[in-house]
Amino acid sequence: MPNLSQSRIGQIAVTCKDVARASAFYRDVLGLRHLFDAGPRLSFFDCGGVRLMLTAAERPQDDHPGSMLYYFVSDIDGVCRELTAKGVKFIEAPHVIAQMPDHDLWLTAFDDSEGNSMGIMEERKRSA
Numbered sequence: 001m002p003n004l005s006q007s008r009i010g011q012i013a014v015t016c017k018d019v020a021r022a023s024a025f026y027r028d029v030l031g032l033r034h035l036f037d038a039g040p041r042l043s044f045f046d047c048g049g050v051r052l053m054l055t056a057a058e059r060p061q062d063d064h065p066g067s068m069l070y071y072f073v074s075d076i077d078g079v080c081r082e083l084t085a086k087g088v089k090f091i092e093a094p095h096v097i098a099q100m101p102d103h104d105l106w107l108t109a110f111d112d113s114e115g116n117s118m119g120i121m122e123e124r125k126r127s128a
Contacts, residue, residue: 011051025113076122
């Protein structure tokens with residue numbers, strides 16, 4: 001039986017209604033590095049070493065928003081301001097969702113151009 005517990009994720013697929021529109025959003029708004037396109041239905045980006053694939057749904061049952069991606073950032077308030085200036089509408093203001101022993105976990109969420117939910121999160125160290 002295969003054990004994937006030590007395997008890193010190599011690629012994440014995000015279903016899109018309009019791959020060109022989504023590609024522009026991920027490149028121009030989120031600032032991800034575009035890797036390549038494979039025809040009009042696939043666009044690939046680098047997301048911190050994990051490949052992100054934007055794809056049109058192959059089957060009707062797959063034509064819906066998918067899993068939520070969370071991006072780690074070092075300044076959630078600053079990133080929120082930058083993305084808001086580019087037209088991103090956040091669901092809520094950044095807020096603490098968990099107090100860990102040495103840091104607080106901050107989170108906020110927004111939708112991409114295709115209606116997929118996305119989030120940004122920061123592990124903010126507490127002052128001593």
